[in-house]
Amino acid sequence: MTPGVSFKVHATDGAARTGELTLPRGTIRTPAFMPVGTAGTVKAMYPDQVRALGADVILGNTYHLMLRPGAERVAALGGLHTFANWPWPILTDSGGFQVMSLASLRRIDEDGVTFRSHIDGSEHRLTPERSLEIQALLDSDIRMQLDECVALPAHRAAIEKAVYLSLRWAERSRTAFGGTEGRALFGIVQGGDIPELRLASAEGLVAIGFDGYAIGGLAVGEPQETMFAMIAATTPSLPADHPRYLMGVGTPEDILGAVLRGIDMFDCVLPTRAGRHGVAYTRYGKINLKNARHASDPRPLDPYSDCPASRDYSRAYLHHLVKSEEMLGAMLLTWSNLAYYQRLMSGIRAAIGAGRAEDFAAETVEGFAEGDIPVLA
Amino acid sequence: MTPGVSFKVHATDGAARTGELTLPRGTIRTPAFMPVGTAGTVKAMYPDQVRALGADVILGNTYHLMLRPGAERVAALGGLHTFANWPWPILTDSGGFQVMSLASLRRIDEDGVTFRSHIDGSEHRLTPERSLEIQALLDSDIRMQLDECVALPAHRAAIEKAVYLSLRWAERSRTAFGGTEGRALFGIVQGGDIPELRLASAEGLVAIGFDGYAIGGLAVGEPQETMFAMIAATTPSLPADHPRYLMGVGTPEDILGAVLRGIDMFDCVLPTRAGRHGVAYTRYGKINLKNARHASDPRPLDPYSDCPASRDYSRAYLHHLVKSEEMLGAMLLTWSNLAYYQRLMSGIRAAIGAGRAEDFAAETVEGFAEGDIPVLA
Numbered sequence: 001m002t003p004g005v006s007f008k009v010h011a012t013d014g015a016a017r018t019g020e021l022t023l024p025r026g027t028i029r030t031p032a033f034m035p036v037g038t039a040g041t042v043k044a045m046y047p048d049q050v051r052a053l054g055a056d057v058i059l060g061n062t063y064h065l066m067l068r069p070g071a072e073r074v075a076a077l078g079g080l081h082t083f084a085n086w087p088w089p090i091l092t093d094s095g096g097f098q099v100m101s102l103a104s105l106r107r108i109d110e111d112g113v114t115f116r117s118h119i120d121g122s123e124h125r126l127t128p129e130r131s132l133e134i135q136a137l138l139d140s141d142i143r144m145q146l147d148e149c150v151a152l153p154a155h156r157a158a159i160e161k162a163v164y165l166s167l168r169w170a171e172r173s174r175t176a177f178g179g180t181e182g183r184a185l186f187g188i189v190q191g192g193d194i195p196e197l198r199l200a201s202a203e204g205l206v207a208i209g210f211d212g213y214a215i216g217g218l219a220v221g222e223p224q225e226t227m228f229a230m231i232a233a234t235t236p237s238l239p240a241d242h243p244r245y246l247m248g249v250g251t252p253e254d255i256l257g258a259v260l261r262g263i264d265m266f267d268c269v270l271p272t273r274a275g276r277h278g279v280a281y282t283r284y285g286k287i288n289l290k291n292a293r294h295a296s297d298p299r300p301l302d303p304y305s306d307c308p309a310s311r312d313y314s315r316a317y318l319h320h321l322v323k324s325e326e327m328l329g330a331m332l333l334t335w336s337n338l339a340y341y342q343r344l345m346s347g348i349r350a351a352i353g354a355g356r357a358e359d360f361a362a363e364t365v366e367g368f369a370e371g372d373i374p375v376l377a
Numbered sequence: 378m379t380p381g382v383s384f385k386v387h388a389t390d391g392a393a394r395t396g397e398l399t400l401p402r403g404t405i406r407t408p409a410f411m412p413v414g415t416a417g418t419v420k421a422m423y424p425d426q427v428r429a430l431g432a433d434v435i436l437g438n439t440y441h442l443m444l445r446p447g448a449e450r451v452a453a454l455g456g457l458h459t460f461a462n463w464p465w466p467i468l469t470d471s472g473g474f475q476v477m478s479l480a481s482l483r484r485i486d487e488d489g490v491t492f493r494s495h496i497d498g499s500e501h502r503l504t505p506e507r508s509l510e511i512q513a514l515l516d517s518d519i520r521m522q523l524d525e526c527v528a529l530p531a532h533r534a535a536i537e538k539a540v541y542l543s544l545r546w547a548e549r550s551r552t553a554f555g556g557t558e559g560r561a562l563f564g565i566v567q568g569g570d571i572p573e574l575r576l577a578s579a580e581g582l583v584a585i586g587f588d589g590y591a592i593g594g595l596a597v598g599e600p601q602e603t604m605f606a607m608i609a610a611t612t613p614s615l616p617a618d619h620p621r622y623l624m625g626v627g628t629p630e631d632i633l634g635a636v637l638r639g640i641d642m643f644d645c646v647l648p649t650r651a652g653r654h655g656v657a658y659t660r661y662g663k664i665n666l667k668n669a670r671h672a673s674d675p676r677p678l679d680p681y682s683d684c685p686a687s688r689d690y691s692r693a694y695l696h697h698l699v700k701s702e703e704m705l706g707a708m709l710l711t712w713s714n715l716a717y718y719q720r721l722m723s724g725i726r727a728a729i730g731a732g733r734a735e736d737f738a739a740e741t742v743e744g745f746a747e748g749d750i751p752v753l754a
Contacts, residue, residue, distance in 0.1 A: 043704055313462055317460050327418075328422070
């Protein structure tokens with residue numbers, strides 16, 4: 001591990017484990033869910049609210065921040081932590097994934113990727129070195145290598161090509177990162193839905209040596225069982241004393257299943273994006289507040305929650321806010337969803353400590369299956 | 378005054394005065410600024426945040442709430458206070474003003490006004506009686522008579538017609554209200570920019586007798602001096618022991634000028650709407666955060682403010698949020714603006730108590746005239 005960075009596993013229960021990833025700006029309790037703060041803000045939340053929910057780390061997106069306000073500007077303003085009023089750990093991605101999903105006219109070559117901004121059409125270039133330079137300007141605590149992520153389904157040849165390009169970029173990223181004290185660098189396992197390519201990717205990365213290992217290229221449209229199979233195929237070749245991060249995942253069910261298979265860290269836009277679209281994640285499962293069944297319902301989303309957003313506002317009011325496109329609707333549902341996700345993580349951490357991770361996961365999923373409380377007579 | 382409602386003047390300084398309007402749900406310290414909670418939410422704010430800023434009362438709009446979620450539904454859900462999680466006083470308007478500004482196909486007759494909803498085109502009717510019935514269903518603490526508000530400039534004949542129609546509606550509103558214990562009914566002075574019509578309107582209302590008297594039909598495009606002249610022409614005929622409310626006003630300068638002329642209550646969408654459009658109201662005056670001068674400025678809006686939104690976030694970050702259309706931009710600027718408005722009101726109240734209301738107003742306006750802090754070198 002890079003000096004100033006440490007990871008300790010506390011308890012294990014099957015493949016699941018709890019641990020702590022410690023960095024100068026704070027300790028991340030794992031398994032951890034990292035709220036996504038795309039452009040330097042977890043959408044519709046004040047930063048201290050996010051912290052109060054138990055988030056030890058948030059994500060920043062290199063692609064968004066390099067385009068606006070610009071990495072050099074953020075650096076001049078004291079780095080992303082000062083800029084965004086979030087003094088605790090921040091993980092930044094490499095920018096590669098969003099170049100592929102958002103930018104136009106992207107051209108990938110051996111050295112890197114050229115693309116046009118989705119904001120103003122200006123041309124930009126990302127290489128493994130420039131990505132790490134941007135992440136250093138942002139001064140994020142956990143930095144990711146640039147990789148190539150292939151959408152599934154894909155031909156084996158395309159997946160294989162991406163695996164080896166990503167490994168060469170991993171090597172260059174490692175060199176570019178250097179070993180900045182107190183900052184961590186994660187490599188990213190690719191390999192699509194082909195177990196032996198996942199294995200080759202993981203072994204290649206471990207040979208280079210990273211502080212942590214991410215699994216990328218999942219939750220890109222494949223069935224959940226494929227995702228779980230790829231995790232199971234990968235984690236055994238990743239060193240147990242380093243954190244494992246499943247990128248872009250996922251639903252509560254996805255997260256629980258992945259924790260049971262040895263994953264320590266997650267990020268996903270689901271709770272925040274759903275919150276802006278009238279959807280709540282609760283102990284009763286997913287609830288669509290746009291549905292007319294809530295229009296006259298005086299009950300809160302979840303009377304047992306300790307989050308004011310879930311407990312103190314009626315479904316009727318939330319329905320009204322969502323239908324009226326009032327900002328408070330997005331604010332309350334995002335808050336409630338992130339509270340639920342953080343509660344889920346503290347729940348699974350406690351369950352692992354108590355040796356009942358499988359039971360906790362099963363009980364939680366059963367709760368979803370039972371569905372929402374019945375409509376009032 | 379209606380039983381359960383009382384108004385006490387504490388200090389006077391020229392025409393300016395401080396007082397307390399007491400209702401069962403709480404006491405309103407005057408001069409008061411009432412944040413506008415159009416559809417049952419002060420946009421981009423949590424209700425307890427609004428309260429913590431020192432707001433003793435918020436506004437709800439009858440027009441919006443009758444159309445969505447519907448007054449009968451709000452009543453079934455326990456009234457607007459329960460619905461919107463705001464247990465303190467609420468003032469509702471009559472709906473008339475927004476029928477005129479938002480609805481389509483409106484037809485006014487002696488009995489009331491028929492219009493189509495701007496949401497779904499459905500036909501609705503408001504009469505003085507139905508407006509009071511809706512306000513009773515919402516169970517607001519302060520209710521307003523239905524009136525006809527004429528946009529300026531206008532012909533004398535049109536203004537005069539509206540004054541006398543509004544007086545007949547005032548009479549019917551008084552009867553419809555009955556004298557509900559613990560709830561207040563305000564009449565509304567009309568008369569455009571014609572002093573003798575303002576006087577006739579005020580005298581007509583006082584003869585009927587209301588808990589408070591509003592001045593309507595100002596801040597509708599006329600110069601500030603006209604507005605001040607109309608206030609000066611009206612307040613002497615309003616009873617000193619009843620609260621006076623200037624509807625829909627205004628800028629900090631408007632409010633200070635009106636307080637000096639004897640006004641006790643204000644509402645305006647300015648601080649909340651401006652906050653959603655990247656504009657801050659501060660001790661330095663109006664600041665447009667969209668302006669590129671803020672893009673690299675690490676300083677907060679106002680380092681002397683006790684509002685976290687004004688004090689703890691850099692102008693560069695606010696600029697970034699506004700340019701990126703991030704919800705947090707609207708959240709922070711609305712918060713900062715309402716904090717400034719409430720601070721302005723507590724400042725003028727203290728100044729009236731100290732016999733230096735004119736000085737306070739002059740110093741505040743001088744602060745605006747000095748303008749924003751200089752750009753960093």
